[in-house]
Amino acid sequence: MSTASYTHFRGNLETYFDRTAAKAWEQLTSDAPVSGIRATVRAGRTTMRDTLLSWLPADMTGLRLLDAGCGTGALAVAAAERGAQVVAIDVAGSLVQIARDRAPAHLAIDWRVGDLLDPALGHFDHVVAMDSLIHYRAFDIVAVLQQLAERTHGSIVFTFAPQTPLLMAMLGMGRLFPRSDRSPAILPVRDRLLRTLISNAVPTSRIGRDRRISASFYTSHALEMVTA
Numbered sequence: 384m385s386t387a388s389y390t391h392f393r394g395n396l397e398t399y400f401d402r403t404a405a406k407a408w409e410q411l412t413s414d415a416p417v418s419g420i421r422a423t424v425r426a427g428r429t430t431m432r433d434t435l436l437s438w439l440p441a442d443m444t445g446l447r448l449l450d451a452g453c454g455t456g457a458l459a460v461a462a463a464e465r466g467a468q469v470v471a472i473d474v475a476g477s478l479v480q481i482a483r484d485r486a487p488a489h490l491a492i493d494w495r496v497g498d499l500l501d502p503a504l505g506h507f508d509h510v511v512a513m514d515s516l517i518h519y520r521a522f523d524i525v526a527v528l529q530q531l532a533e534r535t536h537g538s539i540v541f542t543f544a545p546q547t548p549l550l551m552a553m554l555g556m557g558r559l560f561p562r563s564d565r566s567p568a569i570l571p572v573r574d575r576l577l578r579t580l581i582s583n584a585v586p587t588s589r590i591g592r593d594r595r596i597s598a599s600f601y602t603s604h605a606l607e608m609v610t611a
Contacts, residue, residue, distance in 0.1 A: 389523050393498065396474055396518060405477035412455040412481075420600050427601025428514070432458050434594050435511055435540050438607050443467035446508040451499035451531070451541075452515020456482025456492070462511075463490040470507075472499050473515075500527065506534045512541035514603060521572040525580040528608060532585045535610045539588075545595060545604040546571035574604065587611040 411421055412428075436458065440446065444466035450459040453471035455478050463469045463486075472495040473479050479496050486492055495504070499515070510531050516524045524543060531539055578590055591607035 388520065389526070393474055405475070405481070408455060408478060409481050412457065423599035424601045427596050427598030427603070430598065431542060431596045431601075431603055431605060432461075432513060434596070434605055435513055435542075436461055438538070438540050438592055438605075439465070439467075439509055439511070441465065443509075446537075447506070449499070449504060449507045449510045449531075449535075451510055451512040453482060453494075454478050454513075454515075456486055456494075458511060458513060459492050460486050460490060463492050467509075469493065470495060470504055472497055472501075472504065474498070500530050502534070504534075506536065508535070508537040510535050510539040510541075512539070514542050516541055517544040517569050517603065520570055521577050521580060524572065524577065525584050528581060529584045532588055532608070532610050538591070538610060539608040540605065541608070542603045542605045543577060544569045544571045545602065546573045577606075581608065585610075 411417060411425055417425060439448070439462065442465060443462060446467050448462050448467040448469050450456075450462065450469060450471040453459050453473045454475075456471060459469045459471035459482065468491075470493045471479070471482065473482075474497070476496040479494050483494050486494075499512070512527075512531075516527060519527070524541075528539060528541065581588065581590065585608070588608050588610045591609045593604065593606045595604040596602070
């Protein structure tokens with residue numbers, strides 16, 4: 384993969400969440416009142432999280448799961464409550480701290496701040512990357528998946544930003560009104576291209592379930608990658 388581009392975008396995400404948007408994301412991922420636009424994003428993210436969790440075993444006792452880009456930790460907590468041994472990692476230390484503070488004390492989740500590709504994290508039965516790869520180009524996404532697949536024995540479920548006319552129009556409108564606290568750019572990719580690249584890069588895997596969630600200001604596409 385292009386190490387320079389991956390590192391660049393990862394650095395942008397760390398800066399955005401740790402210096403600019405921690406409070407906004409803490410509110411968005413809570414039950415606190417939010418604006419109409421943010422309410423649609425919250426609803427879309429909840430539906431997506433429930434979808435990805437439904438693709439994982441109901442009983443995860445003894446299974447090891449990586450929450451790659453854990454944010455404020457809702458998915459990691461849900462997986463741990465099913466019995467999974469969860470390693471939850473994010474580049475943004477501010478979000479990981481929120482996750483630690485919110486998580487029930489009886490859940491032994493291994494919270495980390497760092498790179499989701501760190502080989503020191505070990506091997507996993509399942510990996511979830513919810514909305515953590517939407518800021519990367521298709522080739523970088525596939526390179527990340529390729530490296531994760533080398534250490535995963537079950538499935539990798541992840542999301543990407545689909546290249547749809549509506550999403551492209553919304554992103555274009557957003558660029559007309561730049562704000563200093565805007566998140567790093569979402570990079571829409573073509574579904575067919577992504578599938579082709581995955582098949583070529585990880586021939587031992589197969590694409591399983593998929594679902595696109597479109598909830599007004601939230602659009603994301605989930606794919607299940609079953610590893611050998």
